[in-house]
Amino acid sequence: MLEVVQLIKGVRGAPDILPEESGRWQGLEAVARDVLDRYGYAEIRTPAFERTELFVRGIGEGTDIVEKEMYTFEDRGGESLTLRPEATASLMRAYMEHSLGAKSSLVKLYLIGPMFRHERPQSGRFRQFHQIDVEAVGSPGPAVDAEVIALLHHLLGVWGLTGIRLDLNSIGDPVCRPAYRQAFVTYAEAHRNALCPDCHVRLAKNPLRILDCKVPTCQEVAAEAPTISAYLCEPCREHFATVRSLLDCLKIEHRVNERLVRGLDYYTRTTFEFLNPVLGAQNAVAGGGRYDGLVQEIGGPPTPAIGFAIGAERILASLEAQEAAPEAPAYTGVYVATVGAEAFPAALDLVQGLRKRGLRAAVDLEARSLKGQMRQANKDRYRYSVILGSDELARGQATLKDMLSGEQHALPLGEVADRLTRLPDRENA
RNA sequence: GUGUCUGUAUGCUAAUGGCAAGCAGCGUGGCCGUGACCCACGUGAUCCGGAUUCGAAUUCCGGCAGACACCCCA
Numbered sequence: 001m002l003e004v005v006q007l008i009k010g011v012r013g014a015p016d017i018l019p020e021e022s023g024r025w026q027g028l029e030a031v032a033r034d035v036l037d038r039y040g041y042a043e044i045r046t047p048a049f050e051r052t053e054l055f056v057r058g059i060g061e062g063t064d065i066v067e068k069e070m071y072t073f074e075d076r077g078g079e080s081l082t083l084r085p086e087a088t089a090s091l092m093r094a095y096m097e098h099s100l101g102a103k104s105s106l107v108k109l110y111l112i113g114p115m116f117r118h119e120r121p122q123s124g125r126f127r128q129f130h131q132i133d134v135e136a137v138g139s140p141g142p143a144v145d146a147e148v149i150a151l152l153h154h155l156l157g158v159w160g161l162t163g164i165r166l167d168l169n170s171i172g173d174p175v176c177r178p179a180y181r182q183a184f185v186t187y188a189e190a191h192r193n194a195l196c197p198d199c200h201v202r203l204a205k206n207p208l209r210i211l212d213c214k215v216p217t218c219q220e221v222a223a224e225a226p227t228i229s230a231y232l233c234e235p236c237r238e239h240f241a242t243v244r245s246l247l248d249c250l251k252i253e254h255r256v257n258e259r260l261v262r263g264l265d266y267y268t269r270t271t272f273e274f275l276n277p278v279l280g281a282q283n284a285v286a287g288g289g290r291y292d293g294l295v296q297e298i299g300g301p302p303t304p305a306i307g308f309a310i311g312a313e314r315i316l317a318s319l320e321a322q323e324a325a326p327e328a329p330a331y332t333g334v335y336v337a338t339v340g341a342e343a344f345p346a347a348l349d350l351v352q353g354l355r356k357r358g359l360r361a362a363v364d365l366e367a368r369s370l371k372g373q374m375r376q377a378n379k380d381r382y383r384y385s386v387i388l389g390s391d392e393l394a395r396g397q398a399t400l401k402d403m404l405s406g407e408q409h410a411l412p413l414g415e416v417a418d419r420l421t422r423l424p425d426r427e428n429a
Numbered sequence: 430g431u432g433u434c435u436g437u438a439u440g441c442u443a444a445u446g447g448c449a450a451g452c453a454g455c456g457u458g459g460c461c462g463u464g465a466c467c468c469a470c471g472u473g474a475u476c477c478g479g480a481u482u483c484g485a486a487u488u489c490c491g492g493c494a495g496a497c498a499c500c501c502c503a
Contacts, residue, residue: 065502069502119501120430120431122496122498123496124503126503129503212501282503284503286503287502312503340462369462371457373463376464378464389462399462401464406465
């Protein structure tokens with residue numbers, strides 16, 4: 001009996017990045033690395049999984065991520081591990097573990113890689129997705145906040161994103177936030193009847209979230225609610241004012257959005273998001289903030305830090321949305337065509353030599369007809385072709401053809417490589 | 430996790446419950462040693478499982494996957 005084996009498919013929400021798109025990813029990362037280097041950031045690479053406890057304590061017990069979105073499993077020793085749902089906790093763990101702060105007071109790090117959250121996939125949202133995470137650790141001052149935001153703004157510009165918006169807020173610190181939270185809860189309790197069912201849950205669990213609700217009646221309630229700005233303590237107020245004035249000085253447009261309450265427990269003071277309205281419901285392209293309390297949560301000494309995460313998929317989606325037609329790739333390199341099996345060894349040798357000289361070069365490996373080989377050369381957009389057949393071999397020659405003009409002529413086999421390295425290699429049709 | 434819509438070849442699009450077609454792609458040939466244009470031929474599919482039926486791509490149920498929205502976030 002021939003059992004038909006079911007083709008095994010990829011897992012939900014974890015898309016493959018195919019050859020035709022991997023170039024865009026490489027470009028995206030190359031630009032990021034270049035810009036980050038200019039600002040003095042160094043790459044750090046941490047494992048894709050950590051002890052579960054790190055995320056529970058670092059991100060916060062009551063957050064959606066910890067409550068329902070983590071990929072958690074037991075390893076063979078019975079230890080609970082979790083695929084990282086975000087980068088900051090891992091990065092700070094490594095920072096502590098290797099005493100990275102010992103060498104200088106301000107440490108600038110970035111991390112590029114996949115993150116994992118068990119959410120229902122949607123446009124702009126995946127279960128495995130990719131972030132470029134940037135963190136400046138060690139300084140509490142507003143100057144760092146401003147530079148970090150300026151860096152992000154700069155980077156988005158270099159990528160070519162247009163039409164994005166910067167939302168900024170201060171959510172206070174352990175001194176002033178509790179008072180605001182209390183005032184808000186008191187207010188919301190008084191308007192309980194006007195709130196949607198979801199917001200009743202929020203009221204108990206994470207009341208400030210009500211500010212984010214999209215239900216019209218909730219928005220009406222939120223509009224009249226006490227605002228965080230009225231409750232900020234003097235140091236927080238001053239910090240926020242300085243950040244804003246520095247951004248003004250850099251001509252970075254922003255608007256204060258008092259409803260920008262981010263979902264992770266560790267944020268203090270500055271929070272920000274870059275939004276692209278064309279993306280639909282998942283419109284945050286990058287977001288972050290200051291988290292002066294995180295390190296203590298995971299057992300370290302008080303350590304101020306600020307950072308952000310960029311959603312790579314959302315950057316690419318934004319660029320795709322604003323792009324017209326992709327330009328045709330340039331004609332480049334050399335295709336060596338052969339006629340007859342006896343010509344192959346010389347052709348392979350020639351191609352290897354061209355590659356070692358730095359040229360893009362290919363030879364047919366399937367003993368196809370000359371016609372088929374020429375079709376291939378054209379399809380793959382090679383700038384030149386070299387034809388090696390019995391005629392040429394007998395005379396110690398090769399035929400060099402310019403695929404754009406169609407002109408061709410014979411020359412000694414030994415001169416082909418030299419000639420090709422001198423010819424203009426790249427040209428657009 | 431909830432809801433709505435959708436799954437036909439590599440891609441796009443057809444087919445009253447009754448022979449699964451077309452265009453593009455790819456391959457080969459026309460041109461016995463020359464690509465791009467043209468022509469001919471070839472290639473290849475009903476997501477999976479069950480039910481109803483003489484008969485299912487089509488109807489129904491379940492699963493899986495995708496899109497969109499909620500929740501929330503990158």
